Amino acid sequence: MRTTRKAHARTQVKNRDLLKLQEAALELRISYPTIKQWIYKRKIKSVKTAGGHHRIPQSEVDRLLYRTRGKTAPERALVLRRVSGRNQLVGRIDGVRISGLMAEVKISIGDQQITSIITASSAREMNLKPGQTAAALIKATEVMILRV
Numbered sequence: 237m238r239t240t241r242k243a244h245a246r247t248q249v250k251n252r253d254l255l256k257l258q259e260a261a262l263e264l265r266i267s268y269p270t271i272k273q274w275i276y277k278r279k280i281k282s283v284k285t286a287g288g289h290h291r292i293p294q295s296e297v298d299r300l301l302y303r304t305r306g307k308t309a310p311e312r313a314l315v316l317r318r319v320s321g322r323n324q325l326v327g328r329i330d331g332v333r334i335s336g337l338m339a340e341v342k343i344s345i346g347d348q349q350i351t352s353i354i355t356a357s358s359a360r361e362m363n364l365k366p367g368q369t370a371a372a373l374i375k376a377t378e379v380m381i382l383r384v
Contacts, residue, residue, distance in 0.1 A: 254291035323374040352379040
């Protein structure tokens with residue numbers, strides 16, 4: 237009985253890290269047919285369910301996230317360079333903790349995590365929530381958060 241519960245718990249954890257194709261396409265800002273083509277061309281890894289449906293690991297979405305902001309390098313630069321900073325890292329918000337006048341924002345970028353302290357009013361104004369896509373703008377010794 238214990239082995240079954242452990243196996244069930246592992247399956248639940250794994251399933252939370254797997255996205256339906258529509259969810260992954262939405263996060264990557266691409267169409268459903270495009271993500272299907274990426275699977276067939278092996279540009280993105282997928283896992284098949286027992287029913288034969290594809291699921292995309294969250295790690296794959298994170299790996300590709302920074303590439304989908306434009307078709308060419310100049311287009312990507314235009315999308316992210318609306319501010320003067322050049323060192324921008326796109327990732328997913330892991331957590332937002334607002335306390336008093338300040339807010340702590342944690343962003344996962346690939347296997348790395350960046351934490352930034354910003355004003356609580358800025359976090360509220362941008363409506364930052366876990367799971368959203370955001371960019372960490374690194375300038376000198378500061379890290380600013382830019383919602384994308």
